[in-house]
Amino acid sequence: MQNRTLEVGVGLFLLAGMLALMLLALRVSGLAVGAGEDTYKVYAHFDNIAGLTVRSKVTMAGVSIGKVTAIDLDRDSYTGRVTMELNKDVDNLPIDSTASILTAGLLGEKYVGISVGGEEELLADGGTIHDTQSSLVLEELIGKFLLNSVNKDSAN
Amino acid sequence: MRRKSPLERVQLLGRAGIDVVTSLGRSTIFLLAALFGRGTSGKFTQLLIKQLYSVGVMSLAIIVVSGVFIGMVLSLQGFSILAAYGSEQAVGQMIALTLLRELGPVVTALLFAGRAGSALTAEIGNMKSTEQLSSLAMIGVDPLKYIVAPRLWAGFISMPLLAMIFSVVGIWGGSMVAIDWLGVYEGSFWSNMQNSVSFTDDVVNGIIKSIVFAFVVTWIAVFQGYDCEPTSEGISRATTRTVVYASLAVLGLDFILTALMFGDF
Amino acid sequence: MNADEKYAVELKGLSFKRGTRDIFKDIDIRIPCGKVTGIMGPSGSGKTTLLRLIGAELRPDAGEVWVNGVNLPTLSRTELFDMRKKMGVLFQSGALFTDLDVFENVAFPLRVHTKLPEAMIRDIVLMKLQAVGLRGAVQLMPDELSGGMKRRVALARAIALDPRILIYDEPFVGQDPIAMGVLVRLIRLLTDALGITSIVVSHDLAETASIADYLYVVGDTQVLGQGTPEELMNSDNPRVRQFMQGTPDGPVPFHFPADDYRSELLGGR
Structure with a gap:
């Protein structure tokens, strides 16, 4: 039981971190995926x-x-x-x-x-x-x- | 106290120097042994998750709250200065660059040292004073592997994530103040930001900074705990040292890293 | 196998320094198998240091430490951790892991060193707790236990892997008479029933003398005396006699070494 909340918490934390990186890349620095193509x-x-x-x-x-x-x-x-x-x-x-x-x-x-x-x-x-x-x-x-x-x- | 002769003063200086060098050496050996030493640590993932929780997740609240407020303050201050030159649209890029390059990594590291670093020192120091570390060693489990290594890795992983979350939340707080309150046009706020923020130069450099800070802060915190005098007084002194040393190291390193990354030479 | 099989632990010509101060100078101690051996001495005589030397937490500056027929200072770090599985140590404070409950504390050595199925671990843990009389406390956390109970749980943990040597660091300090009696009985019982070699490091004279088969008195960097409790009581070494009889002043002076009292008071300025 206790282990589970722990793991869920850590999972959410890691997700939040990755989401933050994506926001920084796409929204803040306007990095477009595959921009070189078009x-x-x-x-x-x-x-x-x-x-x-x-x-x-x-x-x-x-x-x-x-x-x-x-x-x-x-x-x-x-x-x-x-x-x-x-x-x-x-x-x-x-x-x-x-x-x-x-x-x-x-x-x-x-x-x-x-x-x-x-x-x-x-x-x-x-x-x-x-x-x-x-x-x-x-x-x-x-x-x-x-x-x-x-x-x-x-x-x- | 009797006055000291010049020779004795030189001797004191020398002794202090030797002390600094030995403790640097010991802490380096400690770090290498904890990170790369071989040993039995079958349940490493489980230990790491536990530490990620107590080091990372538990620091989330203070990071998010501080991030929002710092972003909002930046927005207010930046607006009033930029408005004097009629370029209040640039407030977006100002907030983003300040947070990504400086405030995100630095403030996160300082908060982390205060919140998680001191807790790490106290926890390990307490384990030492109650002989839990010795007890582990005598059971045949290397405390460096079982106690120290998961905490080090948890710190290294958590802080860059926290710094990114800090920046994002700060930019969001800043945008709220600028757009909804001060009436900056939303389109130019974001497009100005996107035009001036470079992913490789600003975002990645900020992340590199926070990785370096994570390394230094966690190392100092864990070593101070492991090396402290095992009494309640010793633990409290070690905790203070952690916060002071970590903060100074972060600010000093920040100058060096900034000069290397953004200085022109 | 250089060491004599009759001895579980042998210290040969051991010297240890802390800074520039000698703690031990060229001492020899032999601890026989399957007996309770007491190591006694006044506070500050380095008893705990001796224990840490036997556990190889500290390295001697010179000399050999033979445990179970192996010379510890020659082992690598990994070999040492393997070696320690055959050794149990009961620390002064019990040193239970505060984030685990009683069951997990006792199960800990089993989990890290064996790959036993969960059901078997459960049985072993309950058996060990039954032996120290605390099977009912299996779900409590360490901070819910009294000092004496903590020490008994720690004892259950120390014997979880059926070690050949058990070392007790000051087991009688800060215990009420009942807890002390329980502990004395347990030490004797474990030694006789399991054939464990017990080493009791203590300065509590009466209790140690009552269970020990053989005693060493250390102090002033040396082994001051050794023998059965009766032999030591009648020792003609004044230092041993002072310790055994508990007189405040004698060869071990009441005063810490200092400059002359009179001249310091008068000539202070």
Whole structure:
């Protein structure tokens, strides 16, 4: 009798532990089982990726459709190459789609936004998005603004 | 008391050093003998279940209650800070990361040392003072195998499970406060969390931490009990030592592990 | 088989130190088979240490401990645990396992060392408990027993495996006269009926002398005297005589060694 409550208690405890691990994996860290199966890879080159990190979201029309899996420097073109994994069910992206690095809110995190192009031909696995728009760098923006006002002054 | 000459002070320091090293050595031999020594222990599973119950299941209540409250407090504090920057959606990731990386393993280990560790020390110390350990040995049963080993394994198994339960319950408590009370949008709460928490980096590292803590806390608790002076005063001193040493060891190791896992070098 | 078959336990040239203090220095003790042998001595003379040496819980610094024809310090840990099955020890406090009831306590050695069927274990346990007169207490927990009953249950447990040697550590301490009488009778009975070799470690003179066939008096790192109780009573060794007759001051001084009383009081500053 006493042994039985003991064993049931321990069994429930072990179950609770395993359930906790599953919750941590699926619910908290969003680990999807067999995630590698239904995604495909797309590359994009940016002049400046400043602030974008691995695991950032890739969105289209505000909907998350994938994530950034790697960022490295392309030695030949001196641009930042971003590797993205997109969900298989969004496989109808035209080849001239645009990728831009956007910011969530004024100080929020960076993410990649994709807007649709008009070509018939579609992006395949391992394809590259050529039309890109780099990260908005505040310093450059301010620099441009100052330059513009100087130019205006001299024109007058 | 007569004043001590400098030479005597050096001698005292040396003696203290020798004491520390010998007790480290003895406790290591003790651990190895208990875990890997061969011997008769036919009913090991049964003994282990009994200990899992008294070490793990009995600690569940304090772990769950503390977890809920810590999660709720984190949520309240995090919200008020993050709201100042207009990024209260990030409260989910803040709670999850804090719990998984730090508070889950550390607070569980501290509570475990206080609840189960002290009980282990007192129980074994009591067995020693009432000659139950000697009696076992004279019956021809190795107390290291029969008493110590099941308790060590029960501690090693229980604590990581408890730490995970702690984190889950804490995140749940935090989500309740954030979503139902503070009005954070549920979707962004969870998606922010899922985007920033990595299974391999955060969850697994947290589990590794708590495995290390489990090892150290249980080892200290069981050894203090086994090595204590077999009087009621000796047992109470050993119990205090267990809680103090285990807590310090956990906090010190936490710094080292954090530096190794999350520090950039 | 180096040891003489007539002796169950033989200590040869045994020395033991605790820290730097000598507990025993080169002592020889022989305990004959099938008899009750008393080992006596004043408190602090290392009687319990001697018992732990015989049980090989402690290792001697020098000398040999022969038990049942085996030299214990040469055995490995596993062999030692096997060896101990043939030895029963009755500890001062009884040392019952507090989380098991009386039945399971007595059944414990049987369960770990034999693969007997449950029915047979039950019979043996009841027989052993009957022998100590506690068959009725079979379902009680140890904390429900009186001190004397605990010791009797512990005795039943010690004889569960029918050992060849039984060692009693201070069996008479803190017992009321009735319990003491019961225990004395039991020790005598077990020795005579089962042919067990009994070793009684005690400082209770009258009781030990009343059941022992042979006595050793230890103290001051040495064996002070040995012989039958009558021989020791009439011993001409002053230390033995002081112990046997219980005079407060003598060769074993009343005062713990100290500096001179007068000079310490006057010259304290």
